[in-house]
Each structure stands twice: as structure tokens, then as C-alpha cells.
Amino acid sequence: MLIRKPDPVSGSNIPSSEITPKEKWLNRRTFIAAAAASGAVALAGNRLSEILAPSRTVHANAKLQTVPSPLTTTGEQLTSLQNITHYNNFYEFGTDKSDPSANAGGLPTRPWNVKISGLVKAPKVIDIDTILKLHPLEDRTYRFRCVEGWSMVVPWVGYSLSELIKTCDPLPSAKYVQFLSYWDRHVEKWAPGGYNWPYSEGLRMDEAMNPLTLLTVGLYGDVLPNQDGAPVRIIVPWKYGFKSAKSIVQIKFTDKQPSTTWNDAAPNEYGFYSNVNPNVDHPRWSQATERRIGLPFYAPRKQTLMFNGYGDQVASLYNGMNLKKYY
Numbered sequence: 282m283l284i285r286k287p288d289p290v291s292g293s294n295i296p297s298s299e300i301t302p303k304e305k306w307l308n309r310r311t312f313i314a315a316a317a318a319s320g321a322v323a324l325a326g327n328r329l330s331e332i333l334a335p336s337r338t339v340h341a342n343a344k345l346q347t348v349p350s351p352l353t354t355t356g357e358q359l360t361s362l363q364n365i366t367h368y369n370n371f372y373e374f375g376t377d378k379s380d381p382s383a384n385a386g387g388l389p390t391r392p393w394n395v396k397i398s399g400l401v402k403a404p405k406v407i408d409i410d411t412i413l414k415l416h417p418l419e420d421r422t423y424r425f426r427c428v429e430g431w432s433m434v435v436p437w438v439g440y441s442l443s444e445l446i447k448t449c450d451p452l453p454s455a456k457y458v459q460f461l462s463y464w465d466r467h468v469e470k471w472a473p474g475g476y477n478w479p480y481s482e483g484l485r486m487d488e489a490m491n492p493l494t495l496l497t498v499g500l501y502g503d504v505l506p507n508q509d510g511a512p513v514r515i516i517v518p519w520k521y522g523f524k525s526a527k528s529i530v531q532i533k534f535t536d537k538q539p540s541t542t543w544n545d546a547a548p549n550e551y552g553f554y555s556n557v558n559p560n561v562d563h564p565r566w567s568q569a570t571e572r573r574i575g576l577p578f579y580a581p582r583k584q585t586l587m588f589n590g591y592g593d594q595v596a597s598l599y600n601g602m603n604l605k606k607y608y
């Protein structure tokens with residue numbers, strides 16, 4: 282996951298003046314909702330798309346019905362949709378940051394089922410449309426910190442994973458949750474060899490049940506673009522980005538710590554916990570600072586925050602644990 286060459290989209294290319302702040306984005310959506318309510322949308326067509334798509338920033342059409350979330354992160358400038366959708370890690374579609382946006386078009390996101398298996402009273406298969414209706418969808422902005430040293434601020438859409446888990450009746454013996462991504466060598470023909478596919482990630486049960494852990498179905502008010510893990514992914518905002526498995530097809534409850542793709546590939550570099558921690562360096566680079574994607578190249582790097590700034594909500598999960606050992 283080490284960045285070896287300059288990225289094509291981020292950094293100096295998009296001036297921060299072109300990044301739409303969340304307030305403006307939300308105001309625009311509020312305005313549109315009000316216009317719809319008053320019948321003014323009759324003339325919408327082009328006008329609506331103008332409102333939704335100013336400047337060079339790619340904009341979604343606010344297709345998901347969402348509600349605000351008390352758990353949203355405020356006071357941060359949002360990363361542009363262009364950067365969020367063109368600077369990706371999704372190795373099944375290639376290892377360059379620009380590969381997923383170029384190659385993930387063929388991911389078949391409908392029909393889409395998620396299998397719930399393992400230590401649950403009633404194993405089942407849930408289709409994505411049921412998942413979308415299970416709980417009100419929330420706008421939940423989070424900082425997103427990649428282990429490679431870059432970060433973004435993303436207005437995700439989803440709801441707490443705990444809401445889904447509650448409907449699954451896990452057995453008391455379930456201590457961990459494993460997430461498995463879609464895998465089809467014919468579709469994901471760009472995936473490098475040397476990794477255990479399908480992509481696997483996992484959380485301890487209490488981490489999975491923490492309200493911050495987001496079952497994510499969209500961003501910027503629209504469904505997830507394929508390259509961002511359509512149609513459903515996990516986002517764990519206090520952990521490095523690789524913990525956030527994309528395009529998941531299976532959620533498995535286990536009594537043992539599940540094996541995970543990056544931990545299997547390089548256990549001394551990528552731990553199971555992988556909480557964002559500026560005090561524990563990656564063996565090959567420091568984790569003290571980060572580069573916010575979309576800021577000009579001369580912008581100073583940001584200090585990385587313990588637990589990515591979400592310590593108030595999650596630090597207690599790790600009371601008594603040596604976080605240097607359990608990196």
C-alpha cells in the first residue's frame with residue numbers, strides 16, 4: 282500500500298476553492314427538497330443539474346433519502362467527489378490509485394446479496410434493497426485516514442452496522458465479525474497475485490457494535506460508485522482505511538480472530554487492530570502526519586490524531602491494551 286509515484290488526481294490538481302463545503306452541499310439539497318415540495322421541480326431538468334453540478338466537481342444526484350446524523354464530523358472541508366472517486370485503493374481492480382475508477386465499471390451491483398453466516402441463531406441472505414430499507418440512511422461525514430499517509434473527509438451515507446447486526450441474533454460465542462468482499466477473477470482480472478482473495482477484513486464484536494462503525498451504501502447523497510465499494514461497504518473511521526472492506530458479500534460471526542488480507546500479506550506491517558495511531562510508526566514510514574488529498578502540494582501535512590480524532594467514542598474499547606503490541 283506504499284505510494285510509490287505521484288498520484289494523478291490529488292494534491293495540486295484540484296484547488297481547495299473547488300471543493301464543495303458540506304454546508305453548501307447540504308444547503309443545496311435542502312433547497313432542492315423544498316423546491317420539490319412546492320412543485321417547483323416541474324421546471325427542474327437542466328436547472329436542477331446546474332445546481333447539482335457547478336464547476337468541475339462531479340456531483341451526485343442526491344438519489345438516496347437521508348437524514349442528518351448526530352455522529353457526523355463537522356468543521357472539516359470535504360474532499361471533492363472527483364478525488365473521492367478517482368483516488369482509490371481497490372486492488373481487485375488494479376493497484377494504481379486511478380485503476381479502480383477505470384476498471385470497476387463491470388462490477389455487477391444488482392442483484393446483490395449479503396450472506397450472514399457463522400455464529401448466529403438464524404443464518405440468512407439479505408439482498409441490498411432490504412439492507413437499504415432496514416434503517417433510515419444517514420449523512421455521516423468522517424475523516425478517513427489511509428495507512429499510506431493520506432487522508433480525506435468523506436460525506437458517507439449509511440447507518441450503524443450495529444443496526445444490521447441486531448437483526449442477525451449473533452450467539453454469545455460470537456467474538457469477531459469477518460467481512461468478505463466480492464470476488465470473481467473474470468470481473469476482477471486486475472487483482473495482483475500473492476494476496477489471499479477474496480479481500481477479507483475483521484473487527485472485534487464490540488468494535489463492530491460501536492455506533493461509529495458504518496454500514497455504508499453511499500457518498501455525497503448518492504449510491505456508492507463502484508470504485509468506492511458499491512453497493513455496500515464498511516467504514517471504520519478510527520482505523521486505517523484498509524480495515525474498511527468494500528463491496529461486501531458476506532458477514533461472518535466467529536469465535537476466533539479472522540484472518541485478514543493485509544495482515545496475511547505482511548503481518549509485521551498491518552496489524553489486526555490498525556487503529557490510527559500517530560505514536561506507532563509503520564515499519565517503513567512515520568504515521569505522525571498525513572497529506573489531505575485535494576489540498577495544494579505546498580499545504581503543510583496535518584498532524585494525525587489518535588484514533589483519527591474519534592478517541593472520545595472509542596478509546597475505552599482498548600482500555601488496558603498495549604497499542605504498540607496490538608498495532
Ligand code: MTE
Binds near residue numbers: 427428462480524526
Ligand atoms: N476493500 C477491498 N475489497 N479491496 C481493497 O483493495 N482496499 C482498502 C479498503 N477496502 C480495499 C478495500 C484500502 S487499503 C483502503 S485505503 C480503502 O479501501 C480505500 O477506500 P477508498 O478507495 O474508498 O478511499
